[in-house]
Amino acid sequence: MISNFFRTAWRNILKYKTYATINFIGLTCGLTLSLLIFTYIRQEVSFDTFHEKLDRIYRIKYYAPNELLLASTPPPIAPRMKEFFPEVEEAARIYGRNVSITRVKGDESDSYEENSVFFADSTITKIWTLDFIAGDAERALKEPFTILITEDMATKYFGDENPVGESLIFGGNLSFKVGGVVKEFPTSSHIRFNMLVPYDNMFDLEAPEGADLLRRNLDVNFIVSHSYTYVLLKPGADPQKVNDRFDAFIKQYALPQLQRGQRFELFPMADIHLKSDMLAEPGFVNSYNTLYIFAGVGLLTLLIACINYINLATAQSFTRMKEIGIRKILGSARGQMIGQFLMESFLFCAIAFILSLAGLYFTLPTLNQLTGSELEFVQALDATTIGAAVILLLFITLLAGGYPSIFATQFDSVNSIKGSGVSAGSSGNWLRKGLVVFQLLITSALLSGSLMIVKQLRYLENRPLGFNKENILVVRLQSQNLNAVFTGSDETLNERLNSFRATIEGQSSVRSTSTLTNVPGAGLTYRGIVPEGFTSDDNMFAGSLGVDYDFLKTFNIELIAGRDFSREVGSDPATAFIVNETAIKDFNWGSVADAIGKTINLEGKEGKVIGVVKDFNSQSLTAPMTGIVMDIRQRYSLLAISLLNENTQDNIDLLEAKWNELFPEKTFEFFFLDQQLNQQYLRYQNFGSIINYFTIIAVLISCLGVYGLILFVVQRKVKEIGVRKVLGSSVTGILKLIFTEFVWLILIAFVAAVPFSYYLISRWFENFVYHTNIDVITYVLSLGLVVVIVSGTIIYNAFKAATANPVTSLRSE
Known part of the structure; x- marks a missing residue:
């Protein structure tokens, strides 16, 4: 019996090629996406499991006096x-x-x-x-x-x-x-x-x-x-x-x-990758929220593919009513026919699974590129993956094949042979429409989410940071002491560096240069500080930035009170500080004018505030604005070069040639500041790319679902359309008849998608201190895209039905 089921199922696949192709595309995309996500999640939850004593290994978590939560400790x-x-x-x-x-x-x-x-x-x-x-x-x-x-x-x-x-x-x-x-x-x-x-x-x-x-x-x-x-x-x-x-x-x-x-706490090493909320991690950390999003999107996409199969199989069963009626007359039990439909479902799923393995093979490199993983196809197909795939295959077979098989075999043999098994007002129609609404809901939510992610990433790239990041080339000085900085003991190196700076500042393409410990936007060192009005018992910390006399000029940072550091004031390196606006608020100093002359003790270095600068983002936009204290240092690790012209290769070649003349033993290592700062958001850019891919797949599958429902509607209305054409109805009128039925589905889905997507986007925005607004335009654009995409699918099929010869549909009447 099973072999007969198999042969019949295979013949039906070959007979109904259009339905088969659509189902294969939908199920293959859904299964490929599921395998990708399953493989990725398995790797993420298996971090550090290669350590034999993992259950007993901990890393100390440091609650610093400045309330920072740090992975590194004393x-x-x-x-x-x-x-x-x-x-x-x-x-x-x-x-x-x-x-x-x-x-x-x-x-x-x-x-x-x-x-x-x-x-x-x-x-x-x-x-x-x-x-x-x-x-x-x-x-x-x-x-x-x-x-x-x-x-x-x-x-x-x-x-x-x-x-x-x-x-x-x-x-x-x-x-x-x-x-x-x-x-x-x-x-x-x-x-x-x-x-x-x-x-x-x-x-x-x-x-x-x-x-x-x-x-x-x-x-x-x-x-x-x-x-x-x-x-x-x-x-x-x-x-x-x-x-x-x-x-x-x-x-x-x-x-x-x-x-x-200060406080300390043991943190399980097994939890570092997915649960760490500490600064100064040695590598990229993920979160369970991200995995939940990926798993949810993958599950919903697979569910959309299953819904497609249900709708298409149900629509296909309408054309197979006579076959079902004849089988009943010839003695086939309902259970046998349900088994036949389930076998077809299993065969579809099995072939789609084989195709999805090919999809996994070709898409795994893209996943590796976006996530920084090194997953291999052979590793992805271990016993656990195969076992999970088999269970998933059986589940999809029952889910996708169950309803169509029950629907197709519920009518008596007479109605089946006459082809009158489906009525216009049947509850099954509402179920199929509900499934399509669910598809469009997920698609609308993904589309609006993708648009908001793109908008946020552009906001991060273009938001004013309070300093110039364009055309800033930064050279790593690569001194070999503990902090990788030049110090006063590097006299020979300092002399050569000063010669290098003097030489390149004479070039027409160079505006200015500055040595410093950290570039703006890339992080700070926090140091103990006793500002005027406080004592050492207050345990205060502030962001510390070691700079030279040309720092503000090089990065075009606005001085709003007092003066800049000056080479003409010999005491500046020992006793002068410049602070930002947030530091004044943190120290309760009142106005920016009041801050001038205030005293500061920075880990033993005592001096006065000589200037105040406008706030600038010294860290990524995922971190809040912090108080900054700047002073002249003899220790630095970076040389920033502000270029007047664009970042051309000619500029780089010129600087490298001058560097090699003075530092033949040191590699000329550099980066452009704007590119370096954009790297801070690479994980979010990759996340956005992945969601965009998911969205494209979901849109494709949803279009296939709408296509399936259109086929069903057209088949159900074929005689009605024929009668209307005979009675003089135009093609436009028939298109309107069919299209109106789907407009409401789109609107219902979109209205339901708005609060769902708003909640998810709001949760994602929690990763950022600074973010763009969730605006109406994004949702209008999302609705427009859904309408255009779905309308194209509807109009294509409806137009074919509207222009068909009515004689064909009314021949039996």
């Missing part, structure tokens, strides 16, 4: 945890930074700037799961100047040679021996490294006169946000017991003047 915590907490088995610090690394081989050398070099305690090898390819795992990171490198780094620097025992030069003069090679962490890791270096060797990159001072400072500083601290608890240990005793831990080990109400 360095003195880890070495003291085993002594204080009996629940702790191991603790380790890890600190990442850029390092210039050179491989010398004979008379040749290759130098690279590596941006994922992490200095780590040797205990990290007992916490993380490191897969050693070569070297001694027991001795890893225990010997000074002995490092671990990944496979990629081994190939990059040593080719096919065995790197163990070979040397690499850090910072131009420090030799490190390769002690082992490990496999790279997968992309499903919240942190990834190229090299692991003993933690104490971090200080060896400092100038000798500053290394010991820095080492002593970091050994007692329980305030600074510096290193990530990972903790491995003993089996069965309660993390809450550790959290409850952190206050006592700080009181025992921190100096009284460094006890400022």
